[in-house]
Amino acid sequence: MTQPPAYVLIDRDGVINKDSDDFIKSPEEFQPIPGSLEAIALLTQHNYQVVVITNQSGLARGLFDTNMLESIHARMRSLTEEKGGKIEAIYFCPHGPDDNCSCRKPKPGLLLAFGKNKAISLSGIPFIGDSLRDLQAALAVGAKPLLVKTGKGKKTLKNNPDLTVPVFENLYDAAQFIISGQ
Numbered sequence: 001m002t003q004p005p006a007y008v009l010i011d012r013d014g015v016i017n018k019d020s021d022d023f024i025k026s027p028e029e030f031q032p033i034p035g036s037l038e039a040i041a042l043l044t045q046h047n048y049q050v051v052v053i054t055n056q057s058g059l060a061r062g063l064f065d066t067n068m069l070e071s072i073h074a075r076m077r078s079l080t081e082e083k084g085g086k087i088e089a090i091y092f093c094p095h096g097p098d099d100n101c102s103c104r105k106p107k108p109g110l111l112l113a114f115g116k117n118k119a120i121s122l123s124g125i126p127f128i129g130d131s132l133r134d135l136q137a138a139l140a141v142g143a144k145p146l147l148v149k150t151g152k153g154k155k156t157l158k159n160n161p162d163l164t165v166p167v168f169e170n171l172y173d174a175a176q177f178i179i180s181g182q
């Protein structure tokens with residue numbers, strides 16, 4: 001019997017790579033947070049399929065185009081593979097805050113698209129993020145939100161003292177928690 005794949009969903013900016021108020025507009029600006037690529041490798045080695053779920057409003061703002069985003073993601077994938085990890089899929093929202101789309105987090109459209117593509121329930125699937133909107137998107141579909149303190153994470157904690165989600169120093173700690181069986 002083959003086990004169905006287990007998934008871990010991960011926000012990109014502020015979780016995998018250093019966030020920037022100026023947006024990540026080129027592969028050179030994609031700088032991994034220490035330990036994050038190793039975290040993906042750890043998950044891969046424990047048979048988790050890693051899926052990235054990311055808002056990229058820089059597209060709507062005209063700061064970069066989809067070809068550039070693909071180049072950025074090619075770098076993210078190759079740096080991850082150098083560490084022995086694999087990114088199974090990347091779902092991104094290309095819209096801006098005023099576009100009223102259904103996929104910009106906190107809306108759950110990207111998560112729903114992922115669930116539909118894989119024909120799986122999102123219930124209990126870990127989604128690791130650094131912003132409140134990541135947690136909200138996860139909760140909207142019954143996924144399991146995990147907060148990391150990297151990126152906007154510390155600010156998210158400070159602004160939302162009543163949060164009851166598990167909190168981790170960084171992606172590596174969250175990955176270790178997941179592979180330990182939660």
Ligand SMILES: [Mg+2]
Binds near residue numbers: 011013014130131
């Ligand atoms: Mg983020």
Ligand SMILES: [Zn+2]
Binds near residue numbers: 093094095103104
């Ligand atoms: Zn969108």
